[in-house]
Amino acid sequence: MENISVTGEAGGAGGSYSYNTLKRLDQLWSNICSSDTRQPGDVVLDFSGSLSDVDMENNMISTFDVLVCGGTLGIFVATALISKGLKVGIVERNLLKGREQEWNISRKELLELVQVGILSEYDIEQATMTKFNPNRCGFEGKGDIWVEDILNLGISPAKLIDLMKIRFTSLGGIIFEGHGVDRIFVYDDRAVLKLTNGKVLSSHLIIDAMGNFSPVVQQIRSGKKPDGVCLVVGTCARGFKDNITSDVIFSSSSTKMVGDTKLQYFWEAFPAGSGSTDRTTYMFTYVEAKPGQPKLEELLEDYWDLMPAYQVMRPLKRAHNRFRPVAGVPAIAAFVFGQTEPPAAAYAAATIENTDYEFDGIE
Numbered sequence: 001m002e003n004i005s006v007t008g009e010a011g012g013a014g015g016s017y018s019y020n021t022l023k024r025l026d027q028l029w030s031n032i033c034s035s036d037t038r039q040p041g042d043v044v045l046d047f048s049g050s051l052s053d054v055d056m057e058n059n060m061i062s063t064f065d066v067l068v069c070g071g072t073l074g075i076f077v078a079t080a081l082i083s084k085g086l087k088v089g090i091v092e093r094n095l096l097k098g099r100e101q102e103w104n105i106s107r108k109e110l111l112e113l114v115q116v117g118i119l120s121e122y123d124i125e126q127a128t129m130t131k132f133n134p135n136r137c138g139f140e141g142k143g144d145i146w147v148e149d150i151l152n153l154g155i156s157p158a159k160l161i162d163l164m165k166i167r168f169t170s171l172g173g174i175i176f177e178g179h180g181v182d183r184i185f186v187y188d189d190r191a192v193l194k195l196t197n198g199k200v201l202s203s204h205l206i207i208d209a210m211g212n213f214s215p216v217v218q219q220i221r222s223g224k225k226p227d228g229v230c231l232v233v234g235t236c237a238r239g240f241k242d243n244i245t246s247d248v249i250f251s252s253s254s255t256k257m258v259g260d261t262k263l264q265y266f267w268e269a270f271p272a273g274s275g276s277t278d279r280t281t282y283m284f285t286y287v288e289a290k291p292g293q294p295k296l297e298e299l300l301e302d303y304w305d306l307m308p309a310y311q312v313m314r315p316l317k318r319a320h321n322r323f324r325p326v327a328g329v330p331a332i333a334a335f336v337f338g339q340t341e342p343p344a345a346a347y348a349a350a351t352i353e354n355t356d357y358e359f360d361g362i363e
């Protein structure tokens with residue numbers, strides 16, 4: 001776990017871990033819930049006529065066949081296109097890097113990138129931090145289904161994206177980092193992309209890979225808020241014995257009221273690559289974006305309350321049953337896995353080695 005970098009959050013989903021980001025996301029979430037529609041302002045604007053008729057050419061710094069906006073998964077698309085001989089650029093508003101915490105994925109899915117020709121099997125081995133089987137899907141009291149080879153690899157996004165960056169740039173690709181998409185002007189023959197720093201690029205094709213908060217998607221939806229949202233909280237913790245299987249999806253409790261809302265919580269848990277007893281655990285739920293919905297911080301409180309029973313833990317010594325975060329100070333909360341008690345007797349308490357904790361996956 002010492003290997004997990006806590007400097008610099010990554011831009012993509014699940015790349016945030018600080019308490020400040022949690023507060024920021026809660027503010028964003030509550031804004032989404034309280035408004036009927038968001039007024040994003042149009043990002044993509046249509047113009048008739050040719051770009052060559054416009055005086056903009058002078059400000060143009062580069063022209064491309066394809067521009068990919070959003071670099072997290074966008075870099076894989078961009079590398080596939082550049083390997084076909086196209087001139088490709090990537091626009092990423094943050095630094096283009098993968099998060100430290102692993103992506104869980106099936107090998108079969110990764111092999112598709114080998115078929116496309118942008119990864120080798122050796123690359124996959126290099127980026128694979130953990131492998132585990134079998135993988136459980138279940139609802140408490142309804143029986144479990146154990147499957148093999150489903151989301152059973154832990155891949156380092158940091159390594160994989162670094163690798164892809166090297167491949168992409170070595171093929172002549174250009175990455176514009178640190179500035180987002182401001183406007184896209186679509187002419188008959190080309191589109192023009194203006195960055196937030198005022199630079200202007202042009203391309204025959206612009207691909208939106210900006211994830212959940214894409215301004216293009218917001219425009220297409222006329223500012224309508226999401227129909228549903230998956231809220232996720234989670235941590236990475238050390239001390240889990242027999243840490244060789246995963247939970248792809250597991251619900252250990254029936255629905256419960258949180259504020260005005262009836263929620264069904266689901267868990268996901270995977271061995272983490274940072275150490276043999278380290279485990280990443282997420283708790284997630286699906287909600288509508290409307291007033292009165294629980295905050296992420298409330299979900300996190302439930303997470304601490306429910307996690308010991310879910311992970312079958314017992315206290316090694318009498319300790320806090322609730323952890324309080326310290327703003328801006330990421331650290332690790334350690335749970336201790338029950339070793340001698342039968343699962344049915346497991347109860348909610350945890351040993352904590354550090355009173356601060358790290359947020360590992362918050363959307």
Ligand SMILES: Cc1cc2nc3c(=O)[nH]c(=O)nc-3n(C[C@H](O)[C@H](O)[C@H](O)COP(=O)(O)OP(=O)(O)OC[C@H]3O[C@@H](n4cnc5c(N)ncnc54)[C@H](O)[C@@H]3O)c2cc1C
Nearest residue numbers: 011012013014070072073093103104180181210211361363
């Ligand atoms: C906690 C958590 C854990 C997850 N774990 C997994 C997992 O294990 N396996 C899995 O397959 N999936 C997982 N997911 C799903 C995850 O959403 C995807 O794997 C992946 O991150 C999606 O990538 P993306 O590039 O589509 O979107 P994002 O990850 O959201 O990336 C979008 C990118 O666009 C950039 N961007 C946004 N706006 C602009 C702008 N205006 N201009 C320029 N750039 C912009 C962002 O900085 C970011 O780099 C997880 C999600 C969460 C929240």
